[in-house]
Amino acid sequence: MATFAADHGSFAARRYLKEVLRDTFLKLDPRQMWHNPVMFVVEIGTVITLVLTLTAPTPAARGYDLAVTLILIVTILFATFAEAYAEARGRAQADYLRRTKSTTPAKVIAPNGQVTVMESDKLRRGMQVLVEPHDIIPGDGVVVEGMGSVDESAITGESAPVVKARDDSVTGGTVLLSDRMIIEITVNPGESFLDRMIALVEGAQRQKTPNEIALSALLGVLTLIFVFVVVTLVPIARYFSPHATQVATMVALLVCLIPTTIGALLSAIGIAGMNRVAMVNVVAKSGRSVEAAGDIDTIILDKTGTITMGNRMATEFLPLPGVTEAEIAHAALLASLADNTPEGRSVVDLAKEILDLRDTPNAEGEPVPFSARTRMSGIDLADGRQIRKGAVSAIRAIAQQEPPPDLDRLTESVAREGATPLAVAVDGRVLGIIRLKDVVKPGLKERFADFRAMGIRTVMATGDNAITAAVIAHEAGVDDFVAEAKPEDKITLIRSEQAAGRLVAMTGDGTNDAPALAQADVGLAMNAGTMAAKEAANMIDLESNPTKLLDVVLVGKQLLITRGALTTFSIANDMAKYFAIVPAMFAAVPSLRVLGALNIMGLKTPHGAILSALIFNALIIPALIPFAIRGVRYRAESADRMLARNVFNWGVLGIIIPFIGIWAIDHVLGLFGLA
Incomplete structure (x- = not known):
């Protein structure tokens, strides 16, 4: 999946262009749009101006209404595109997982021991399957017998195999590289780990988080407040300037005052946060x-x-006085030949390294398996020697003579280092200590x-x-x-x-x-x-x-910071657009010429100011989509400093950029005689 994230995530919209464009228009359905109160109000305003365009009495009025309508349509399309684009990234990940998930033959073990072959999608919970070298593990389950090396690269993207033993869980779609295992299936069809992952990374299935719901409610309240403000402003505007009461103008004022920027990007921010978690090979079951x-x-x-690694590994042989390191290493090697645990294999590997052996030697004798009762294991050699390794107290109990005090000193030293001491004895003579350590x-x-x-x-x-x-x-x-x-x-x-x-x-x-x-x-x-x-x-x-x-944690913090930064930017935007539209609406009223002092951008005409503000309002949404998808950069610092920096950066930018942008758009419109 790591490879997929790099190859697919940033190109989701390109690979799924048809789906993105289709969903962009499908999301215009009012039954979907009403879940986003800000954009739902914009959509209602668009319908109103569209009706006005079709019923306009004069060509001049029709042209102005049409311009407002087209800009509002583009605004809504940019908003739905942002959400569709974010969902496409999730679908790209889900499609990759679907390709990973395949139907494979499963060797099912019947209660009488007979093995039959069936398709993996017919496996049920409780069935036991035999998996042999190079077989694809047919379903999620638990190892009940055997152990082996499993290639999980199809799931994790990591090429290094993982050793699975009894009671370890395995995932369907991975490959057994060595040995053989019997696995008990733990899920029914449609409930596998891959099935759950596919459902989880689907952006369309994402539920809103509590913070997102709270912010949506706040945006809804702000939108309602501005609706009342604009409605209240109508009789005032009609008294001073009849042309300012044009419905299209009032709709434009409302759209510019409500927080359309964050309203358009809110869902995309949440979906992108889920996707970013998936890209670091973590599956989140909820946005919460x-x-x-x-x-x-x-x-x-x-x-x-x-x-720690989870398996204690032999890291050192500590011989008692009069015993060489090679002597204890050789005895520990022979005692561990039949020990197939990771611990036993690590003793063999360390002994071979010390003895400079390339191949594991053979030893004739009877292996003595580990027993919880004796707390020892070892081997009885054909020449009559008995070699044992195990807990220090257990080895001390079989010693034919009292071990030297150095044994207690070595045991205590190893324990104080956080390691586990094992003693080695040959024919009742204690040779020394094996240091086992769970490596960090x-x-x-x-x-x-x-x-x-x-x-x-x-x-x-x-x-x-x-x-x-x-x-x-x-x-x-x-x-x-x-x-x-x-x-x-x-x-x-x-x-x-x-x-x-x-x-x-x-x-x-x-x-x-x-x-x-x-x-x-x-x-x-x-x-x-x-x-x-x-x-x-x-x-x-x-x-x-x-x-x-x-x-x-970084993704979570980045998600919260991104939402806060773009909300700050959106509200600051609204302030700048207010200073663009309101002075322009009443600039021609002699008794309200004082408002002309607020026209600090020097906008030429009321209609030009309104169109410039609307165009900027539409264009800023796609400009911020990369920030919503990738997230605002997070720095490890105190919460107070982080808040101050983001409020300053995004708040100041949110005020300055609209002034510059609206002024530039107004001048461009003036060049074409539209302002």
Whole structure:
């Protein structure tokens, strides 16, 4: 999807030109337009001036009414085009996902063990399917047997394969590269992850967010107020200047006074915000969560699989006195040959590196699988030697002689570093310690520093002991941590933050994270996580990268800033257009010549001033579409400073640009004798 975002997002209107143009005109339907009160009033005004054009008594009146009508039609078309263009980008993403989603053969395992082949679109929840190397996984499900390497590039855009084991969730449309797995299907037809993604990125299905609804209501109230203002102005204008009471003039005045700019772009801003989240490979289930991300105060992160890689990896062999590193490495290698867990494979890889071995050696003997009761695994070699690796206390219990004090020193040292110690013994003689560490994902410390600069507090919640949690928290750069946290503790933490008036975001990937993800204002689940976590969250990160939450926060803040900036610009525009039209309307009235002092742009005629203001009002909408689609740039700074900067920049620009634009348009119209 990352590749798609680059290739398709910016060219949606070009690729879907027919659909954009079609929707631009379809959205003129009053049944759709009335949801946008500002543009609905403009549409009513257009109909009125169109009727006046058709019934005008003189050619001069007909020409003026026709000019006003045409400009109003263009204004409405630009507004509907902005929304249609934003929706086209969403459709482009949805169409890409539809091409990704395909019907494939599925090897269904019957209760008697017999394998039959059926089409993937006929799979039902609870069915088990066999997936072999290079097979396309036929549907969303959970691995119930086996493990293998899965290519998820069709979904995430990332070429690196992901190892899936028992209880891991898999997505239909991805490809198994190695080994074999049995997957239990967890969704019915039409309910798959891709189906939900397609529905979510469809701009037409987007629901208005609370902030957008509130702003729409405000714009509606402002529009109603200006309707009353213009209606009240009619008898006053008729008393002083009969020509100023032309209906077309009053309609033009109303259209220029109401906030048409933000009214035209409001829907496009919201749709584009959803699209920008999708372009960073995050699927948002609602626009509400995108907006909430822009106001986040606290982020709570699960440690395992979120801050860390999730699998403990062997990083060092620590031999006891009298034992060489090569000796403990060789023993650990033999004890791990039959251990297919990521932990066991990492021991083999580290031992081969230390022993300078290219190939994994063979060993004749009987593997001893890991047991929760013994907390050990190993191998009984054919020559009679018994090699064991496991918890230090378990290895100490089988030691034939008391281990040296250095064993306790090494064990405590490893634990204090946030790592896990495993002991290795041969025939009851303890050789040393294997250091296992859950590695912190790269780049986290820098991204958390960015959070801190934005005033967002980061908290790590983990079930580890306080010593391990403190080490990981320091290494990752989080602001605080909660150790030995149970699922209910995470919910308590979130509720306490919310009770203090803070908005909370939570990332996680496990079933135990699901309650907290559901409680948080913004819940971001890792795509590599469990189905329960993805169902509870309101956002899903396709790349399973917890730092992606920063991108989501940036998009949310950018969405709010864009809406605020364009609203400020629109209201400032209205002030400038007021100074253009009202003085021109009464400039010919001797008793109101004082209004001529307000004609600071030196507009030549009332009709020219009105047409110039209307033309500018129409042209500014397409000029601002790129800002609505891409968003106004966000900078990490305090809220007060950000507000002051945006109000100054967009407010001042909103006043200056209309003065310059209306003045220039009036002079151009004058060159053609239209002003």
